[in-house]
Amino acid sequence: MSRRWRLPARFAALGYLALLIVVPVGSVFFRAFQHGFGAAWDAVTTPEATHAFWLTIFVVAIAVPLDTIFGVGVALLLARHRFRGAWILDAFIDIPLALSPVVVGLGLVLVYGKSGWFGNWLAARGIAIIFSVPGIVMASATVALPYVARSVLPVLLEIGTEQEQAARTLGAGPVAIFLRITLPSIRRSLAYGVTLTTARVLGEFGAVAIVSGAIVDKTQTMTLFIDDSFNNLDPVGAYAGAVILALLSLGVLLILGGDRHQRRERRWQSPSAESPSDMEVLLPATT
Amino acid sequence: MVDVGLETHRAPPSALSAKSTRTRALSRGAAAASGPALAVTYLSLLVLLPLAAILSQAFTGGPAAFWREATSPESLAALELTVVCSLIVAVFNALAGLLIAWVMVRDEFAGKRVVNAVIDLPFALPTVVAGLTLLSLYGPSSPFGVNVAGTRVAIVLALAFVTLPFSVRTVQPVIAELDRETEEAAASLGASPAAVAKRIVLPSIxxxxxxxAGLAFARAVGEFGSVVLISGSLPYKTQVASAWIYSLYGDDFLPYAAAVSTVLVVLALALLxxxxxxxxRFDVGGIQ
Incomplete structure (x- = not known):
């Protein structure tokens, strides 16, 4: 960049970021505490808000481990095994990245809803999925499905199988190989995938709005609470709820995602276990 | 003598190891068979069956009904609005993303690490929060007196917010890997800055x-949470495809909602x- 353009470019870039991201995010914090900390606190400690908060945490506690196990499993399968149907896994795992969450939710309703494919079968057994918590968990797990697999897969391909084979010839079983060899090498990319998954599940709105029916005190998650408060002319509740959700997401990002920055100086120990960039995770890939 | 000793000595362990390899091969075979089955089952329950159900629901009234619903005036208006706004945002953010990535790689200034974190903020922020965020600043009670709520500008604004990280983060590593010596060599051989940009930098990035832009477009076409609050979702005016599907679902027009969804599914598959x-082809930002 020629010297003449350096400063204008810097100001244009930073100005765009400020107007689009920094100032709006700051203003949400301002609006939440505009009428004092007490008003904001009262708005998010109502029974509805507390219920929404704990439901969101509950959904994260179920959906994130499910997606993590699936993601690591799929990454191991695609990286280490040849089997029929591999292309299905590889091609369709990315779909939630490119598809509207509303469509994801609609698809789940059409399969598990009252008039859906499994509707009668589920109803006969008294299992409620749609308009109930299991539906919220499924919708959240679906939209966040690709992140773990897409973070871990490139690292697995890069580290190769030499160490695993060496461990096997020395008599280590599959579980020991996974825990002692594979897991330590994918640790950071796994943490990053789990971070993205958690942030996505925490903030999912469209898919959850479709499957949950947003029943207050029953199936209302944090995002639905924010939307509901806003539409019911309770801006303080909406903004304060938004602040809580934003802090939760940022906290997850700092705790788990921060790991890849902190440990960078120890890269020499396992150079290939570098976390993939955001784009590597988000770009659809066929291996 | 030594040979025989070795042979006899080796025999029992080799027999043992043959046996243990067999059991291990068996257990690995079982794992290799059940692993894919489990994974495909999970994927089917969450993705494949729902997609199939959408297709089947969309065609319950036959292809004619599907076509009528997918191309109804309201559907066409929503789809057109979605695609046009997403295109505008993809192109604009491609340029803004290039500028930001360039500044992040080639410029040095205080607080660069903070700026780097800010770029990722839209990834972490829930979409509803993003919508609310923009509404609080550019909505009816805007401190700047800029009210775009309920207009198409609001849609573009919200989409620009959620897609910016894609636009920056795909270009940034490529700029970082650009060979500056080539640029300097070209400049020293008399190439103008414009020529360097056009002949050396642009082909690489x-x-x-x-x-x-493709990622941003894909994300923008399916965006719902950040758009729905600030756009007001007025039919024909500010209702994007996701919001139109949502409203059809709310009114219990399931085949209609599925027909419009099918268009989005096809679009998503084509984009992927x-x-x-x-x-x-170009190995950009991807996984090997």
């Missing part, structure tokens, strides 16, 4: 910009295929 091709 164009595929990455295209990949970033295109992105996959781009990644294999």
């Amino acid at each position: 164009a595929p990455a910009m295209l990949a970033g 295929l295109g992105m996959g091709w781009l990644r294999r």
